[in-house]
Amino acid sequence: MITPEGLALPVTIAPRASRAGALIIDVMIIVTGLIIFQMVMQWIAGGLLDSTGFDLEGGETGAFEFLIILFALVVFVTWYGYFLVQELGPRGATLGKRIVGIRVAARGGARLTPEAVIARNLLRDIEIFYPLITLVVLLVMANTGQDIGILGWVAAGWFALFLLFPFFNHDSLRAGDIVAGTWVVDRPRTKLAEVLSTQGAATANGASEVTGARYDFGEAELSVYGEKELQTLERMLRDAQPDALKAVHAAICRKIGWDPGAGDERAFLEAFYAQLRAKLEGDMRFGKRKADKHS
Template identity: 75%
Template sequence: MSAGKPRRARAPNDTRRTRTLVTPEGLQLPIALAPRGARAGALVIDVLIIFAVLIAVQLMLVWMLTGMLEGTDFDPDQLSRGAAEFLGIVLTLFVFCGWYGYFLVQELGPGGATFGKRIVGIRIAARGQARLTPEAVIARNLLRDIEIFYPLIALLILTVSAEAGEEVGVLAWVLTGWFGLFALFPFFNRDALRAGDIVAGTWVVERPRARLATVLSAQGAAAAAGASEVTGARYEFGEAELSVYGEKELQTLERMLRDARPEALQAVHATICRKIGWDPGAGDERAFLEAFYAQLRAKLEGDMRFGKRKADKFS
């Protein structure tokens, strides 16, 4: 199977950033917290993208509507006060929707990451056993403005006022302290959480890009022919059953089969059976999972040869 060169994750022996993520199904998966520099870089990239898109859209609208507005109340050369206020409200709503929509839509998606986060290889995830909820994503994004952008905008306004000769007093120092406190907040806790992460119950973790892992070396016949050495049962899955998962889930199953304890495999077995509508009973979980892994892998690799790729169960 040919694929692009995978992006390597950071060394797994960096125990300072290694944590265990407990999924809603009770599975324990090792993760690596995103470096603080990567988080800052992702935010800078996202802000640049938002500004570029907003400016481009506004310029395009002005270019398209300039001729259409001549002779109306919105004619730029004869713009009334009421029309100017209305256009200001529309512009404010447009910027508001563009700013918050950019973060919310992407982070609420299956990848849990904006374009900036995808570029640097990180994503957000829920701490504890909870799923990542819309409430958590909204909370952490609203808090970001309070932590960073509101004091920055206020400082910019005060700077302009000071340049015009107005007295700004100690307010500039208060805002500087506000910004500095929240900007340095991730350095004050071992999980590199900002205030928004604490309120929302989220982590920012590494999101390594990797192709399918090396084929699992499993001894059971289930890995090759679908037959269990324990019960003799043959597990053969159809297109519908194998289509519910993608590469991400395959890699997770790979790690579980290599390292997980029997009780963890039982939880994975129950989750997959519930998802595909099977009820094979208990006692033969590893053979079932080996068969499912082998057949899912074969399907995904076969699809790749024809240019079809399923990144995860949401694709």
Template identity: 65%
Template structure:
């Protein structure tokens, strides 16, 4: 049994990376495997094609109804349907990945199913600019080479075709020539794809450390934070703290605990870091959610 598990654990350990965030906090990430990324892409493409086929059949049905009704504006209606289909497919093809990866999870449906997500390589916020940059290169990295290799066997491309094939292969095989499995788009955008913990934070908070009110089950200490202390941080810091609690790395917990204590002026001592952070997380989240109900949002500590 152990002989089968240990190689897997060793391979996963090779994909472990530690990043120092702009706030000076050490975070651990596990780089997603190439197989997981390929599986996520296939799931996303299948989903996109299913949606595309469904909309196409709907438009065909609508167009058929117009012909059957004997409408005098069949030509104009047909042009409108054709334009609508073209625009829809363009938005689906280019917008699906961007919109999903700009969301709070940083992942498409395929990535969620595979348990992976997009993250900034410096440990900071995943910006819309980075998401757009990494996805704009997708056609060059994958779809254009796929079309080319389907057409190239005709033999009409000659030496230019061979040169183009070599150029496209550089992009297609790029993830296999670096230890972090980065696409060219990842390299330009400063992103990578990492494993997303499947543990729900709510379950963790209910079974370990501090409760929502701030009482530690380990030491009995009560952690209650005032509005001024909680107002220092925003949604980005809340998400960072959530990742740290999910991963549960002792070094990261200690580092984040020290950073927050310096910022809010507390000195609770060592040994109860997780309880402190869970209490701070729960109370900060409650505060931010309460403000959002009144239309107030604090993106990060700088806003």
């Protein structure tokens, strides 16, 4: 990735073990949630039908069939909605991915689109879950004495082909990632290196070495500006005189709604620069770019 300053920003591909662990965690979360939902639904439905005198298992009113259809719809929405909603969010990761410290990103620095997320998640079923379910069904049939022929070997080959696919390409991509143009990467954990030759008024954690005040900006404040303003601020910090820095300090404070007072302008601006740069570079790792304050 290319940073706002034109520096190369490395991206670390997520290990295969982390991806497998994240998927296992996500499946466990979904299955546990569906089991709880089924138990609650049976408890509620049973209580309602008991009060009316209807027999749920007798199916006299079609209630049993309705509950089966309702549960099937909930399973469908939960299974696909769980992955789609979370991976389309700002973090680009499901709960399982966030636990192990990885996320989905578009390859080449592009924006992660809904089409890409939908494609990679639909193909996951074809790669893993459909052949796995088919194998389980065939094993049950074989145990009951039914002849399954070569279907077992076909299903096993299908499952093995896609399971081992990430081991045979450089970026550990599964088939869904290749089709969707995505990859799974580690979330950045390292702090940014100091880049300003004039830095010194603010420490690495945003505290002033003059007054001791700590400047910690939130998402709302940092979302106001983009790459163009970051580059302008860097030039100001390198070359501008104190009077010019005071003017910039006042403009930024008005824009983000802060009133830190006067006398510590450089420390404020250096802390704002470092945190804005970190945010923009973190967003760029995952295909989100903000050219300027108007975008």
